[in-house]
Amino acid sequence: MQPQDLVSLAMNHSTPSGTRRMHSLQRSAGRYFYQWAVQIGEQLSRFIEQTEVKDKQLLKMEDTMEDFFDDLNDRERRISLSTAEEDSPRGSKDTIEEVVIDKKGILASKVSTSIKL
Structure with a gap:
């Protein structure tokens, strides 16, 4: 073998080991990047799940x-109606007087309207 062959042989050995080392580093970096992405995905999934649970709890509380309040208003309305019936001498019928004005703006006769509550 000639000295030039030894130099080229040494260069060929260093290049493949450097290339192998670079590929090994890139492969490791790819694995770490993948693991990092999996971890972030799991954290986002947990965050979204917690948010959905909180939203469901909030909606349930609002309902x-x-x-x-609907039940409370219903009860108050029933109480006020029963009180009005007890206070009214005619039962649940109350009279409301309406003012009727004709097209010319002249006050017409008053009309009594009977409303049953």
Whole structure:
């Protein structure tokens, strides 16, 4: 073998080992990047799940409060109607006088309207 062959042989050995080392580093970097992406994906998934649970809990609480206030208003209305019936000498019928004005703006006769509550 000639000295030039030894130099080229030495260069060929250093190039493949450097290339192998670079490929090894790139492969490791790829694995770490993949693991990092998996971890971020899991954290995002947990975050979204927690947000959905909180939203469901909030909606359930709002529905419960709405039902409570609807029921409360219903009870108050029943109480006020029953009180009005007890206070009224005619039962639940009340008279409301309406003012009727014709097209010319002249006050017409008053009309009594009977409303049953």
